[in-house]
Amino acid sequence: MSVPREFEIAFVGLKSGITEFDYELGEEFFDAEHPVDFENCQANVKLSLDKHSDFMQLKFEVGGKAAVQCIRCGNPLDVTLWDDFIIIVKMVDNPTEMNETNDDPDVFFIAKNETHLNIKDWLFEFIQLSIPTHPECGEDEKGETKCNKDVLKMLEGFKDNQEQNENPIWKGLDKFKDN
Ligand SMILES: [Zn+2]
Numbered sequence: 724m725s726v727p728r729e730f731e732i733a734f735v736g737l738k739s740g741i742t743e744f745d746y747e748l749g750e751e752f753f754d755a756e757h758p759v760d761f762e763n764c765q766a767n768v769k770l771s772l773d774k775h776s777d778f779m780q781l782k783f784e785v786g787g788k789a790a791v792q793c794i795r796c797g798n799p800l801d802v803t804l805w806d807d808f809i810i811i812v813k814m815v816d817n818p819t820e821m822n823e824t825n826d827d828p829d830v831f832f833i834a835k836n837e838t839h840l841n842i843k844d845w846l847f848e849f850i851q852l853s854i855p856t857h858p859e860c861g862e863d864e865k866g867e868t869k870c871n872k873d874v875l876k877m878l879e880g881f882k883d884n885q886e887q888n889e890n891p892i893w894k895g896l897d898k899f900k901d902n
Contacts, residue, residue: 730843737774744770746846748787759851764789766804766850770842777835781810783845785853793860796870796878800860804853810845 732744746768753759766787773780787804814835815821821832833840860869868875 730841730846732772732840732842733838734772734774734779734840735838737772739774739776741771741773744772746770748846748850752847761789761791761802761854764804764850764854766853768846768850778811778813779840781812781842781845783808783810783849785849787850789854791854791858793870794857795859795868796874798860798869798871798874800858802855802858804850806849806853808845808849808852812840 730746746766748764748766748768750762750764752766753764764787766785766789768786769784771782771784773782785804785806785808789802789804791800791802792798793800809829811830813821813830813832814837815832816835818832818834818837825832860871863869
């Protein structure tokens, strides 16, 4: 077991079979080059790399937590991350060509003489995929929404207002239609 500081795995030096890596990824991982719509993410990813002679299986087990906002009312919500992803990395003679024509998102090709594998983008992608894209407050045991009712009321008022503002335009158009 090792804890790499970089996201490059020198797989060429690994023994055949499974090697495990642990990654603790906090706020600094989600920097300016990777803007996200969640906060305070503390993700831990366990990577099991199963090395064979002409391919590797990478299993990413994502855990941890993140803070998101309800899409209806903006309430802060804590979500737990919990998901698995598997990538097969195949060593071939023509990886560029193979990657271009490959339509299986779970397979990636590298050159046979490659020695390192950069997994940063996968870590980022899989953590993002572990976070719900449309989080909502949900309902309490009585079936009532747990959303912030004041905010919902305000949004409702905002919508009504917009509709009222649109009315003169429609009336104006009706006038033309009558002529
Ligand atoms: Zn809500």
